Amino acid sequence: MAIFFSRMAFLHTILFVALSFSDCNFIGVESLGINYGQVANDLPPTEKVLELLKSYKLTKARIYDTSPQILTAFANSGIDLIVTIENNALRNLMDLQQALQWVTTHIRPYFPATRITGIAVGNEVFIGGDTALMANLVPAMASIHAALAKLGLDQYIHVSAPSSLAILSESYPPSAGCFRQELAAVMPQLLQFLDSTRAPFWINAYPYFAFKDEPNNISLDYVIFNSNLGMVDPYTKFHYDNMLYAQVDAVIFSMARMGFGGLEVRVSETGWPSKGDENEVGATVENASIYNRNLLRRQLANEGTPLKPVRILEREKEIKSELCILY
Numbered sequence: 505m506a507i508f509f510s511r512m513a514f515l516h517t518i519l520f521v522a523l524s525f526s527d528c529n530f531i532g533v534e535s536l537g538i539n540y541g542q543v544a545n546d547l548p549p550t551e552k553v554l555e556l557l558k559s560y561k562l563t564k565a566r567i568y569d570t571s572p573q574i575l576t577a578f579a580n581s582g583i584d585l586i587v588t589i590e591n592n593a594l595r596n597l598m599d600l601q602q603a604l605q606w607v608t609t610h611i612r613p614y615f616p617a618t619r620i621t622g623i624a625v626g627n628e629v630f631i632g633g634d635t636a637l638m639a640n641l642v643p644a645m646a647s648i649h650a651a652l653a654k655l656g657l658d659q660y661i662h663v664s665a666p667s668s669l670a671i672l673s674e675s676y677p678p679s680a681g682c683f684r685q686e687l688a689a690v691m692p693q694l695l696q697f698l699d700s701t702r703a704p705f706w707i708n709a710y711p712y713f714a715f716k717d718e719p720n721n722i723s724l725d726y727v728i729f730n731s732n733l734g735m736v737d738p739y740t741k742f743h744y745d746n747m748l749y750a751q752v753d754a755v756i757f758s759m760a761r762m763g764f765g766g767l768e769v770r771v772s773e774t775g776w777p778s779k780g781d782e783n784e785v786g787a788t789v790e791n792a793s794i795y796n797r798n799l800l801r802r803q804l805a806n807e808g809t810p811l812k813p814v815r816i817l818e819r820e821k822e823i824k825s826e827l828c829i830l831y
């Protein structure tokens with residue numbers, strides 16, 4: 505299971521890694537990445553971000569656009585980068601000619617010096633009720649993929665679309681996982697596309713939001729990976745000791761209901777707010793530290809979820825070795 509930290513946790517996570525993992529060796533960190541958001545004050549310069557990533561041996565990052573400055577700065581860094589196409593560009597990119605133009609301008613000049621491994625088409629387009637945008641998603645993904653194929657890049661760069669957990673109408677217990685009824689038409693198209701291009705399903709999962717809604721009913725320890733009794737799914741009998749893994753399995757069960765239980769799920773964002781509005785419970789630097797530290801520790805052990813305990817060999821690894829041979 506590859507996991508990317510949230511935008512809001514970016515700096516905090518970096519600091520945290522520095523404080524807590526300084527004397528550990530980083531075998532296994534390959535599956536962890538950093539979301540490098542640009543919408544914030546006091547962002548460090550890209551060179552500084554690269555230094556930090558390298559010094560903590562984190563090898564993956566995701567950005568929320570295709571900033572030429574960042575793409576250039578990441579050249580020859582050895583860091584795998586996922587780039588994002590903004591939601592408002594999807595409509596035009598349904599057109600193959602435009603998609604080809606887009607890939608030629610935004611990807612081709614930087615690859616392979618910059619190891620672009622994925623393109624996120626939009627972000628969380630299934631929430632917000634914009635049905636036109638939702639309908640444009642899979643056609644835009646298909647055009648981008650076709651454009652990559654035309655340029656011989658499709659074997660190196662996968663195309664997917666990060667979704668919010670709000671796409672599920674049920675997530676508890678995980679085996680009851682189900683996509684929202686409104687998505688009954690578009691979701692099979694997305695899953696079919698991912699299956700046929702062997703791309704992973706990306707989910708942005710923030711257990712914090714579930715906790716915030718029901719702080720009296722959900723144990724904080726369960727949500728921040730502290731030791732706790734956990735819960736047993738009454739149907740599968742799987743034992744869950746943390747909410748993030750339960751959420752990931754709920755997504756897999758939802759996909760399985762549509763016949764696509766074999767797709768790989770990757771966590772494209774997670775994290776914990778270090779500061780919230782006044783009435784928000786749990787949003788403290790300490791709780792965010794605990795969440796990040798526990799998640800790092802669990803993922804350093806290359807852990808999967810109860811439903812998919814063995815981490816599926818990441819295709820990206822094969823891609824890396826191919827790249828080594830080619831270049």
Ligand SMILES: *[C@@H]1O[C@H](CO)[C@@H](O)[C@H](O)[C@H]1NC(C)=O
Nearest residue numbers: 676677717718719720721722
């Ligand atoms: C706690 O959550 C469970 C499961 O969602 C629900 O059945 C129960 O009613 C909730 N209890 C309270 C006190 O909110």
Ligand SMILES: *[C@@H]1O[C@H](CO)[C@@H](O)[C@H](O)[C@H]1NC(C)=O
Nearest residue numbers: 724785786787788789790791
């Ligand atoms: C973590 O969140 C809980 C729930 O709101 C709060 O009671 C607790 O004080 C927080 N712990 C720390 C160390 O910030």
